Amino acid sequence: MVRSPIDGAEIARLTDDTPDTADAKIAAAAEAFKTWRLVPAPRRGELIRLLGEELRSHKEALGKLVTLECGKSIQEGYGEVQEMIDICDFAVGLSRQLYGLSIASERPGHRMTETWLPLGAVGVISAFNFPVAVWSWNAALAIVCGDPVVWKPSEKTPLTALACQALFDRAAARFGADAPFGLSSVLIGDRSIGERLVDDKRIALVSATGSTRMGREVGPRLAQRFARSILELGGNNAMIVTPSADLELAVRAILFAAVGTAGQRCTSLRRLIVHRDVYESLVPRLKEAYAGIPIGNPMDSSKLVGPLIDRDSFEGMSRALAAASAEGGIVTGGARVLADQHPDAYYVEPALVEMPAQTDTVRHETFAPILYIMLYDNLDEAIALQNDVPQGLSSCIFTTDLREAERFLAASGSDCGIANVNIGPSGAEIGGAFGGEKETGGGRESGSDSWKAYMRRQTATVNYSDALPLAQGIKFG
Numbered sequence: 001m002v003r004s005p006i007d008g009a010e011i012a013r014l015t016d017d018t019p020d021t022a023d024a025k026i027a028a029a030a031e032a033f034k035t036w037r038l039v040p041a042p043r044r045g046e047l048i049r050l051l052g053e054e055l056r057s058h059k060e061a062l063g064k065l066v067t068l069e070c071g072k073s074i075q076e077g078y079g080e081v082q083e084m085i086d087i088c089d090f091a092v093g094l095s096r097q098l099y100g101l102s103i104a105s106e107r108p109g110h111r112m113t114e115t116w117l118p119l120g121a122v123g124v125i126s127a128f129n130f131p132v133a134v135w136s137w138n139a140a141l142a143i144v145c146g147d148p149v150v151w152k153p154s155e156k157t158p159l160t161a162l163a164c165q166a167l168f169d170r171a172a173a174r175f176g177a178d179a180p181f182g183l184s185s186v187l188i189g190d191r192s193i194g195e196r197l198v199d200d201k202r203i204a205l206v207s208a209t210g211s212t213r214m215g216r217e218v219g220p221r222l223a224q225r226f227a228r229s230i231l232e233l234g235g236n237n238a239m240i241v242t243p244s245a246d247l248e249l250a251v252r253a254i255l256f257a258a259v260g261t262a263g264q265r266c267t268s269l270r271r272l273i274v275h276r277d278v279y280e281s282l283v284p285r286l287k288e289a290y291a292g293i294p295i296g297n298p299m300d301s302s303k304l305v306g307p308l309i310d311r312d313s314f315e316g317m318s319r320a321l322a323a324a325s326a327e328g329g330i331v332t333g334g335a336r337v338l339a340d341q342h343p344d345a346y347y348v349e350p351a352l353v354e355m356p357a358q359t360d361t362v363r364h365e366t367f368a369p370i371l372y373i374m375l376y377d378n379l380d381e382a383i384a385l386q387n388d389v390p391q392g393l394s395s396c397i398f399t400t401d402l403r404e405a406e407r408f409l410a411a412s413g414s415d416c417g418i419a420n421v422n423i424g425p426s427g428a429e430i431g432g433a434f435g436g437e438k439e440t441g442g443g444r445e446s447g448s449d450s451w452k453a454y455m456r457r458q459t460a461t462v463n464y465s466d467a468l469p470l471a472q473g474i475k476f477g
């Protein structure tokens with residue numbers, strides 16, 4: 001049963017895949033690989049161009065479905081579909097740029113090359129909070145790289161996945177017979193169906209997005225069978241606000257990053273590390289801004305904060321606030337609201353918690369709008385605090401001091417996959433590689449050279465001479 005977090009109402013009933021139907025979809029993907037890998041990459045790009053067209057013409061409907069199913073604000077619902085369109089555009093260009101290398105050989109009459117070839121069927125496991133964009137980051141690249149995709153969306157957001165598959169099917173029908181059956185499919189079900197993708201030898205790469213708990217289970221199982229993985233796991237993202245920061249900008253960035261998507265982004269701002277000199281001017285402004293945040297039905301574009309995904313999530317937030325308070329934190333906000341209107345939905349006031357130290361509760365990712373605030377006196381101390389968590393996804397500094405900004409970005413600075421200056425930690429563009437270090441899993445998706453994860457690298461040496469010189473000058477016989 002699928003429920004909308006907006007009011008807790010049932011919106012659909014779906015039948016889960018069984019082990020047999022899952023097996024058939026994986027078998028079809030493995031079969032599709034045999035022909036799809038032979039279709040020229042620029043022609044594969046044409047399919048993704050058509051997918052981008054379908055997404056453009058259905059942006060509004062799909063964006064609304066995203067909001068209905070996962071509860072993010074309608075602006076963010078549309079934004080998520082726009083991100084899908086952007087990655088399709090990127091992948092179309094990429095389909096003509098899957099460049100290899102020409103390498104100087106030490107032997108006369110020899111030539112060395114490095115070529116990127118299709119890898120095999122790719123499994124995508126995704127989380128509820130970006131129900132469609134994460135699939136497109138993977139699928140658009142995988143398909144131009146020559147790999148079929150089997151997608152196991154979150155059990156909390158299967159409808160948006162079926163809608164994406166329907167748009168893909170339309171694009172494939174327009175594309176023609178070159179698009180084999182099984183090139184893209186969706187597995188409906190919970191983690192037990194996800195485990196089938198993880199353990200199946202016919203799946204060459206699993207790109208898994210979700211909690212660190214999930215990654216801890218999935219990572220070793222993939223390693224056990226020497227499969228490739230892209231792990232995109234939890235974050236615990238911080239902002240350092242220095243004495244020279246533009247506080248006006250900082251407050252706006254904090255609001256979007258900490259309360260946007262009701263704090264349910266992997267890149268949501270969770271920790272604010274504020275210099276003692278600006279603490280008293282920043283924190284009261286923040287409290288004032290928090291007090292005025294419109295909370296409510298995310299379909300109403302005047303509301304900036306929608307509901308949490310479910311009751312478990314609300315209970316997790318309440319437990320974290322109680323624990324932080326027991327550790328000496330001073331909590332502002334955090335109460336449940338609109339419960340009389342929506343007894344089966346979980347709307348909350350975003351919470352600010354002034355902490356005496358970075359405790360275990362602060363180090364843990366609670367997937368809800370809680371912002372822990374801590375003080376610092378010098379930048380080394382602030383960077384050490386920022387890095388002293390198990391996760392390593394996103395980070396940022398607000399400063400107008402060039403030296404501080406560069407120190408933050410240097411080898412001894414932020415240890416995260418994403419490090420921003422005068423921009424919050426969330427809301428990445430698709431052109432850059434997306435992902436993080438440490439318990440965030442180390443994977444990279446989307447832009448830059450992330451596409452290489454979906455291909456296999458082949459080094460070839462061609463001898464066009466009539467001799468057979470050995471490398472390293474070895475004489476043999």
Ligand code: NAD
Nearest residue numbers: 127128153154191194195210211214217232233234235266
């Ligand atoms: P989750 O870990 O509960 O579930 C994610 C997906 O993994 C779901 O599809 C689920 O069915 C599947 N799954 C869970 N255990 C599995 C197993 N043992 N084998 C196979 N599949 C399994 O996460 P969630 O609550 O949907 O999402 C929130 C989490 O995702 C947060 O921790 C957030 O930071 C993280 N996230 C990370 C990124 C990123 O790019 N780093 C992006 C979005 C969300």
